[in-house]
Amino acid sequence: xxxxxxxxxxGLSKSFGGNRVITALDLAISRxxxxxxxxxxGAGKTTLFDLxxxxxxxxxxxxxxxxxxxxxxxxHLVARAGIxxxxxxxxxxxxxxxxxxxxxxxxxxxxxxxxxxxxESARVAMERAGVAGLADVRAADLSFxxxxxxxxARAIAKPAGLMLLxxxxxxxxxxxxxxxxxxxxxxxxxxxxxxxIEHNLDIVRQISDRVAFLNNGRLLAxxxxxxxxxxxxxxxxxxxxxAAT
Amino acid sequence: xIPYAESLLIFTSLAVILASSLxxxxxxxxxxxxAHAVFYGIGAYTASLLALHVNSSILLCVPAAxxxxxxxxxxxxxxxxxxxxxxxxxxxxxxxxxxSTVFNQWVAVTxxxxxxxxxxxxxxMSIQVDSYGGYLVLALLCAAGVLIALKxxxxxxxxxxxxxxxxxEAALQALGRDPVRLRVATxxxxxxxxxxxxAIYAYFxxxxxxxxxxxxxxxxxxxxxxxxxxxxLTGPVLGAVFITTFPALLSFVQIPSTILGxxxxxxYGAVITLLMIYEPEGLLGFLRRISRVASFxxxxxxxxxxxSS
Ligand SMILES: Nc1ncnc2c1ncn2[C@@H]1O[C@H](COP(=O)(O)OP(=O)(O)OP(=O)(O)O)[C@@H](O)[C@H]1O
Ligand SMILES: [Mg+2]
Numbered sequence: 001x002x003x004x005x006x007x008x009x010x011g012l013s014k015s016f017g018g019n020r021v022i023t024a025l026d027l028a029i030s031r032x033x034x035x036x037x038x039x040x041x042g043a044g045k046t047t048l049f050d051l052x053x054x055x056x057x058x059x060x061x062x063x064x065x066x067x068x069x070x071x072x073x074x075x076h077l078v079a080r081a082g083i084x085x086x087x088x089x090x091x092x093x094x095x096x097x098x099x100x101x102x103x104x105x106x107x108x109x110x111x112x113x114x115x116x117x118x119x120e121s122a123r124v125a126m127e128r129a130g131v132a133g134l135a136d137v138r139a140a141d142l143s144f145x146x147x148x149x150x151x152x153a154r155a156i157a158k159p160a161g162l163m164l165l166x167x168x169x170x171x172x173x174x175x176x177x178x179x180x181x182x183x184x185x186x187x188x189x190x191x192x193x194x195x196x197i198e199h200n201l202d203i204v205r206q207i208s209d210r211v212a213f214l215n216n217g218r219l220l221a222x223x224x225x226x227x228x229x230x231x232x233x234x235x236x237x238x239x240x241x242x243a244a245t
Numbered sequence: 246x247i248p249y250a251e252s253l254l255i256f257t258s259l260a261v262i263l264a265s266s267l268x269x270x271x272x273x274x275x276x277x278x279x280a281h282a283v284f285y286g287i288g289a290y291t292a293s294l295l296a297l298h299v300n301s302s303i304l305l306c307v308p309a310a311x312x313x314x315x316x317x318x319x320x321x322x323x324x325x326x327x328x329x330x331x332x333x334x335x336x337x338x339x340x341x342x343x344x345s346t347v348f349n350q351w352v353a354v355t356x357x358x359x360x361x362x363x364x365x366x367x368x369x370m371s372i373q374v375d376s377y378g379g380y381l382v383l384a385l386l387c388a389a390g391v392l393i394a395l396k397x398x399x400x401x402x403x404x405x406x407x408x409x410x411x412x413x414e415a416a417l418q419a420l421g422r423d424p425v426r427l428r429v430a431t432x433x434x435x436x437x438x439x440x441x442x443x444a445i446y447a448y449f450x451x452x453x454x455x456x457x458x459x460x461x462x463x464x465x466x467x468x469x470x471x472x473x474x475x476x477x478l479t480g481p482v483l484g485a486v487f488i489t490t491f492p493a494l495l496s497f498v499q500i501p502s503t504i505l506g507x508x509x510x511x512x513y514g515a516v517i518t519l520l521m522i523y524e525p526e527g528l529l530g531f532l533r534r535i536s537r538v539a540s541f542x543x544x545x546x547x548x549x550x551x552x553s554s
Contacts, residue, residue, distance in 0.1 A: 053419065055415065055418075055419075074418070074423075075415070075418035075419055076418045076420075076421050076422055076423045076424075079418070079419055079420060079421035080421045084419070084420070085419050087415070087416065087419070091413045091415060091416035091419075092412075092413070092416070093408070093409040093412040093413055093416065093417075094412050094413075095408060095411075095412055096405070096408060096409060096412065100405055100408075100409075101409075103402075103405065104405060104406065104409050104417065104420055104422075105420045107402050107405065107406065107420075107422075115402070154420070158420060158421070
């Protein structure tokens with residue numbers, strides 16, 4: 001088993017009705033570092049996350065985490081196996097406070113840890129995401145940027161080796177972006193592997209160790225940012241489909 | 246206190262237990278159940294059989310009733326929730342119909358339509374509970390105990406997960422929680438609590454038969470929760486008090502007993518419809534609104550004097 005790869009996708013395919021959204025996709029993510037998944041709207045990026053985390057079952061192909069086959073496992077078992085994810089639409093628990101939101105990530109490690117330990121890890125996660133001051137605010141009452149960082153704090157509180165972040169930086173302003181950047185680098189420094197979806201290519205260039213380019217459900221390229229950005233046909237494809245970015 | 250008032254309060258306490266426990270499923274777990282009277286009934290039959298054939302001690306009968314109720318809850322929840330939670334209400338309806346059939350037909354155990362009679366009064370250590378006052382204390386203690394237990398539960402780590410489940414199931418799954426297990430646990434706990442009411446009912450009336458645990462009763466409990474307001478601890482209490490004391494109020498206005506039943510149903514239906522249209526948060530929301538209006542007008546009365554000072 002090739003365990004130098006934390007995540008290994010082989011021949012992954014998914015269609016909705018007759019619409020092929022992911023086609024025979026092979027992708028191996030090494031342990032550590034940040035990989036950005038880029039591609040035009042509708043390329044299948046979120047669908048890929050859903051396939052990895054068990055929210056969707058692939059029509060074909062395998063998903064391996066540290067060499068272990070997790071294909072078709074339900075989301076909660078994938079999470080326990082060591083993958084934490086965020087959602088494009090954030091999906092905070094809106095009637096719960098920020099602390100409760102983050103505690104729920106720590107809670108699922110119950111059995112091994114006492115309540116005070118869980119509170120401590122929630123506090124640390126909120127601190128790292130810069131939302132400790134919001135602990136008692138109801139999630140529904142947060143601003144958009146605050147919600148994004150709380151969603152990040154919730155993911156951080158879960159001690160998972162692989163983090164899948166779906167557009168965590170979209171809509172953030174300059175200072176927030178710098179904060180986000182620092183948070184992600186700190187996660188990598190502590191040995192986590194981050195796979196993130198991002199449309200803004202400046203951010204991708206700054207933050208990524210590797211870039212995977214997805215178009216129409218196919219992986220067109222996977223390499224260092226310099227390699228990927230040097231490929232003119234990819235840039236053309238990207239800007240052609242998504243001129244606004 | 247006159248026995249009538251005491252007995253009304255006892256039934257109100259039991260209704261509070263039933264509505265509050267159903268609310269754990271409905272208001273927190275999002276599961277509509279038309280089978281809550283089954284757990285009430287299982288509790289009543291279990292306590293009755295033990296009291297009749299073994300010992301009438303509360304310390305034996307109530308825990309046994311709770312266990313039997315919990316097992317019944319698991320019997321409903323495990324298969325029903327494995328499929329899809331949307332079907333839960335349908336599964337619960339089927340469960341209620343099956344249970345009613347068993348209560349009616351398994352004569353050797355349940356006494357069939359005639360039920361079980363001569364259930365001995367509750368005992369606790371050497372104390373015999375044999376007065377209305379005694380049962381009132383017992384019922385109030387149980388209702389208070391159930392409410393405190395629910396309050397602690399909702400605030401606990403389990404309750405936090407349950408509230409999160411209501412907000413966003415996918416997000417909870419992504420954090421490693423199994424929603425099916427959470428829902429099954431919720432149904433089992435709610436069923437155990439409902440069974441307590443059944444045990445007290447059996448002791449108090451010294452008679453149980455299937456009629457008390459029918460689909461009608463299940464729907465009435467659901468009405469209590471919906472009228473009172475789901476998802477809070479106070480709402481179902483208000484609903485239970487309203488539904489149990491309402492017939493008593495009607496009897497004061499001298500409605501002929503032949504049309505009492507239909508009148509009640511029409512009024513319940515009208516109240517539910519009006520609440521759904523004007524106050525989806527139920528009686529509790531209605532009372533909150535009134536108190537806001539009241540405190541607002543109080544504020545207005547109070548303000549001029551302070552602004553002038
Ligand atoms: N549940 C579904 N049923 C049917 N079609 C779907 C479903 N989910 C996604 N799709 C389709 O699959 C395609 C890929 O969607 P996906 O959300 O994965 O794109 P994406 O790369 O994340 O795009 P974006 O950048 O806009 O978030 C789209 O055409 C979408 O309409
Ligand atoms: Mg997407």
